[in-house]
Amino acid sequence: MFCFQCEQTAGGKGCTKAGVCGKQPDVAIKQDELTCALVGLARAAQGKSTGKAADELLMQGLFATLTNVNFDGSRIDELKKLVQAEKEKLGGAADLDPATLWKGDPDIVSLRSTLLLGVRGMAAYAWHACVLGKTSDEVTSWLYKGLRAIGEEHTVEEWLGLLLDLGQANLKCMALLDEANTAAYGHPVPVKVTTTVEKGPFIVISGHDLHDLKQLLEQTEGKGINIYTHGEMLPAHGYPELKKYPHLKGNFGTAWQNQQKELDGIPAPVVFTTNCLMPPRPSYIDRVFTTDAVGFPGVQHIPAVNGKKDFTPVINKALELGGWPEDKKFTGVNGGSELMTGFARNTVLGVADKIIEAVKAGAIKHFFLVGGCDGARAGRNYYTEFVKKAPPDTVILTLACGKYRFNDLNIGEIGGLPRIIDMGQCNDAYSAIQVAVALANAFNCGVNDLPLTLVLSWYEQKAVSILLTLLSLGLKNMYLGPTLPAFIYPNVLNVLVEKFNIKPISTPEEDLKAILG
């Protein structure tokens, strides 16, 4: 096997014996075969109009290969068979040879891999929009185009062009998902979320899929079961059409890498709707359920039948386990017991006047977007320290699961706005981009001229697609950590440094000094 797609890859180079994530070599090889079959499907689709079945399979097949999504070899095989059947319907084409997927001239391998990983990330977002009935020909056809490109020869310049094109396509994809989420559930509003779990039966739901949460809320209504979000599901509390359910009570746990400790022994089932699933320990594997692209051998899967999911097995498990006999208090990683979320673009732009005024009056000197993924690496406390050490006249915008490092901190307010502004999940980077563009317009400058610095943390492939979007928008001077991606080889990194002045994070003190002068 060979896999170097995530931040925790072995030795910072690549997993070759087994995944640090727990992915077994046979599954890694099957995922490569699935990827190559998807390239075949994309080839067969060239110049033809594809149907819903092929398009959805393309998204699901790519989604299943993301880090911490599907560890179940039989499900990967099943997907591959379906892909091959769709390919034949389109007249057939040769698959890519799996032996060539990660091999060749190092610069080309680096560029091609970055494109593939970006396509994987974008497919996940496209799928979330798709389950809410929103698709875009432009977005879907870019997924086919990206996959075809992986099986073609290109010059370095052409690869770089493809990466930036993907960034633009992913911006459209995130816009589509934003439209899907807000059309279905309304615009998020600021909300305080408790970390206390009330006594009695409950269900924990993790991942990014709001549609799954909605179905679970409907099916548990009036059954005496409370629902708690976990990980990237936290921002769901801000959506009016989800928060209206009184049994959506709070948030349990912190970011994904802590799940094996946090889920051990809880008297409740846990549903994983997307990444990030870690191999469940024997002590709680019988309480874990997966849906959608997620899978793990021996874990019960809730399938979608015509888009509908029947969560009865999860509900029965919650009733059987019964929850805790008393309310149970938990805290975030810094000891706080309340998490604030719901500051998506509509809310922030709604107070844009106030923000602009505060900047003009000097009350806000600088904005930081401290966002991205969390992970297990010790160096990730950089982000906690960065937020703690940021001067009181600065505002921290945040999104994705990396925020669990600091989202329970109370670092005060400026002009009635909290200094930590949680804009949502990783895909809500779209919201942050909209806010940055609006601020740039208000100040009559470019986004790079704003008093705004992006301090990003990455872990998996959705972060890759977002990074490409930010580059395609011409954003410069971003800080990236905790380490640079293994698939960005030195020559490619040089290009990114030259063109975009991307910097690896150093220490919070040094970086703050360099940014604020």
Ligand code: FS2
């Ligand atoms: Fe976090 Fe994991 Fe959001 Fe990533 S929960 S690292 O998949 O997509 O962020």
Ligand code: SF4
């Ligand atoms: Fe290794 Fe990450 Fe790939 Fe898992 S997803 S096999 S940890 S590089």
